[in-house]
Amino acid sequence: MPQWSDRSTGERLQLLRGPGITQEQLAEMTGLSVATIRAAEQGRRLTLPTLMKLSAALGADISVIEGQQAPRRQMAQADRSVVRALSAAVHDTAAGILPSDADAPQLHELEAATDRCWNLYWKGRYTEAGALVTPFLASAAARVREQPVGEQDAAWGVLADAYRLAAYVANLVGARDLAYSAIGHAQAAASNAADGMRAALVNSGRAWVYLRDARTDDALRLAEQSATDIEPRFSTATPEQLTAYGSHVNFAAVVASRMGNKDRVADYLSQSHAVGARMGREVRAHGTLFGPTTATTQAVGINVSLGQTGKALTLIDSIKDVSGLAEAAQHRYQMDKAMAQADAKMWDASLDTLENALRAAPEWARHQTMPSVIAEKVGRASTARLRRVSKLIGVRAPIDGGFASATEKSAL
Known part of the structure; x- marks a missing residue:
């Protein structure tokens, strides 16, 4: 190519x-x-x-x-436009430069906007979420500016949420420099808010940026610190506190699995399942969702990362209903399931799972790398089905053991 x-x-x-x-x-x-x-x-x-x-x-x-640098991989025109606007909003807001018409909504209105952004994010509609975060940043910064001195903590907290959302969207679409910048501004805003929970959430977000940037040692250190900082007393913890803690522990397990540290993974998964069992249901709070189903479905992906295919398939057999998960979490579970099936050489089952997931969530799937990895692993096992899946991914079916782009999207 x-x-x-x-x-x-x-x-x-x-x-x-x-x-x-x-x-x-x-x-x-x-x-x-x-x-x-x-x-x-x-x-x-x-x-x-x-x-x-x-x-x-x-x-x-x-x-x-002009060809002096390549565009980001698989980023469509709409994505590029959103990222550019989001980048301008992050940098301008941090510099105190706000649009002349920037309004300063009341805190309850900004909190409602935060929920709307997270809902889009967890539906896997990342471009829409990024487009909404752009004006949200300016509004949150304007609210900080308008608040009387000594009464700004809550406004700083909302601004920290806006920056964290910007970092998450940027990280998912591969705009790593923007993700680093946004999470740094989120950290400063959380510090101004004097909010320990938000500070831990921001640290966890930074750990995720590190993980995607292959800084696994730094990612694990921050993930563990974040979980420790908000560990509650089980006897008195609220569902919201358990949601945040369970999510942090689960992420620490994810990072440890990428490092191949099975002992640490086992410890964190044990804590994760204990939190989920204590909760008894999925709860959404602090921009995330956690509960017993989340703990189990994420354990599937963690075991796949460790090469423990048998454990992953056993967990898959125990999962009967994932409708309580956020849509993006459901889609990710299907990818992990398809990967486990491919690792077990269940070629047709893997392609069935993958094809169904791609058809159900094409917008979410185009930001993921796993579909191509799974299809390449399956190889020539089922030619007709593989062609259909390859078309959905946007690549040609494998030739001599490798994939080639059908529309040169891999250059984008």
């Missing part, structure tokens, strides 16, 4: 435009003529004003169009 820099500017423009936008639509988005768009994609030299208009419409830096 050619490198991004090896392609012509016209080819790069076609790939950035993608199949979801026609040349006519791009012309309307930029204010350029259709003839100009066609000429640009045929390789005609672009003026700076034209480049700037194309850059803004496609949500891609000029350096990407």
Whole structure:
């Protein structure tokens, strides 16, 4: 496959435009003529004003169009636009630069907005969540500014939530620098709020950024610290406190599994199941959801990571209903299930599980890498079904043991 820099500017423009936008639509988005768009994609030299208009419409830096750096993997035009707007909001808000028309809603209105953002996030609608967080950041910062001195703690807490949401969205779509920046601002806001729970939640979020950046030692240290900082007394803990603690312990188990530390994993999973059993049901709080089903479904993925396929399949057999989970958590469980089945060489069952998950959640799936890994693992076991799954993922079926992109999406 050619490198991004090896392609012509016209080819790069076609790939950035993608199949979801026609040349006519791009012309309307930029204010350029259709003839100009066609000429640009045929390789005609672009003026700076034209480049700037194309850059803004496609949500891609000029350096990407010019081939000086590659775009982020599998990021569609809508994703790129949202990330650019979110990045501007994070950096401007942190610098105290707010839009001239930024309003300062009351705290109860901002808390309701926080819930809406988290609901979108846990439905796997990350682009929508990112688009909503962008104005939310400015509103939360405006509320901090408007609050009387000495009465700003709650407003700082909401702003910490907004920054944490921005970090989560950025981390999921691969905008790692933005994720680091947003989680850093979340940490500062949580400190100003003097809220120990929020500080621990932010630390857990930073641990997740570390994990995705392959900083596993740092991720485990922070994950363990976060869980310790909010460990409640079981006899007096509220469901909300148990939700936060169970989620933190489970994440610590995830990080330990990536490091192959089976003893630590066993300890954390034991705590996780104990918390879930104590709760007796799934509870949503502090931007997360936890309970006995969450503890069990996440243990499936953890055992898959450790190569303990038999344990993973035993847990899968014990899970009868996942409807109480957030939609994104349900989809992730299906990916873990498909991976366990592939590891057990249950090829057709794995492809069935994977295909159903891809059809049920195409928006969520396009931000995930596991579907391609599972399909590659299955290989040529069931050619017709594999072709269908490969089409859903956006790759060609394997040739000589490897995958190749059907539409060059892997370059994006």
